[in-house]
Amino acid sequence: METQSIIYGDERIGFTVRFLPRPQRCVAIHVMPDGAVCVDAPEHSELTQVIAAVRQRARWIWSQLEAQRKRHLHVLPREYVSGETHLYLGRRHILKVHLDEQVPSRVRMWRGRLDVTTRSREPVAVRRLLEDWYRIRAQEVFAQVLASFAKHTAESKSAPPWRLLAMRTQWGSCSPKGELLLNPYLVKAPRACIEYVVAHELCHLIEHNHSPRFYQHLSAMLPDWQARKDELDGMAEWLLNR
Ligand SMILES: [Zn+2]
Numbered sequence: 670m671e672t673q674s675i676i677y678g679d680e681r682i683g684f685t686v687r688f689l690p691r692p693q694r695c696v697a698i699h700v701m702p703d704g705a706v707c708v709d710a711p712e713h714s715e716l717t718q719v720i721a722a723v724r725q726r727a728r729w730i731w732s733q734l735e736a737q738r739k740r741h742l743h744v745l746p747r748e749y750v751s752g753e754t755h756l757y758l759g760r761r762h763i764l765k766v767h768l769d770e771q772v773p774s775r776v777r778m779w780r781g782r783l784d785v786t787t788r789s790r791e792p793v794a795v796r797r798l799l800e801d802w803y804r805i806r807a808q809e810v811f812a813q814v815l816a817s818f819a820k821h822t823a824e825s826k827s828a829p830p831w832r833l834l835a836m837r838t839q840w841g842s843c844s845p846k847g848e849l850l851l852n853p854y855l856v857k858a859p860r861a862c863i864e865y866v867v868a869h870e871l872c873h874l875i876e877h878n879h880s881p882r883f884y885q886h887l888s889a890m891l892p893d894w895q896a897r898k899d900e901l902d903g904m905a906e907w908l909l910n911r
Pocket residue numbers: 869873878879
């Protein structure tokens with residue numbers, strides 16, 4: 670095992686080299702989940718050649734490390750203290766926690782801030798207040814979005830029955846009886862992404878599967894649904910991190 674490094678931009682990227690006896694013709698580079706860079710090379714290759722091969726792929730390695738750093742940033746556990754950012758409709762809001770034992774607890778959105786007035790600074794207390802606030806906002810925003818699709822849904826022109834349900838891995842679902850379930854944390858996403866999830870579930874009222882017909886309905890309703898889905902997928906881990 671050899672420890673080496675290369676410089677890329679203004680960053681030193683360290684990596685370990687393993688020389689492997691089994692027949693393999695080229696250098697294989699792996700970026701591990703903890704950010705370690707491991708390079709496997711054929712047993713009799715020259716170290717200078719290995720380093721040259723790593724240098725050639727420096728841009729790729731750097732982009733992998735950068736993506737990992739971003740992921741870590743996103744999934745840091747929330748502390749529910751002043752200065753932390755929380756999303757609402759895709760926009761960052763700075764959390765401000767005010768301790769006041771004399772007035773009722775409340776959350777107010779004000780000039781890009783989420784002002785929480787609370788009787789206790791305990792993270793669990795602040796978190797509960799925020800979660801209640803997100804649910805109230807979700808109820809209102811999702812109702813608006815459903816109403817905006819009313820012309821696409823059934824003859825009744827009224828929105829189908831729906832309710833909020835916090836889910837770990839899903840944004841929405843549609844029961845066989847035709848009730849829509851929407852994840853309240855979806856309200857942290859941009860409205861365009863919320864519309865995608867709602868349109869997707871509304872299409873399940875017509876097609877209870879992901880058949881080509883389902884996607885025909887979805888494309889008719891929301892021609893750019895794929896771009897909206899990609900945006901949502903890209904931020905999912907962050908949005909679901911409580
Ligand atoms: Zn589906």
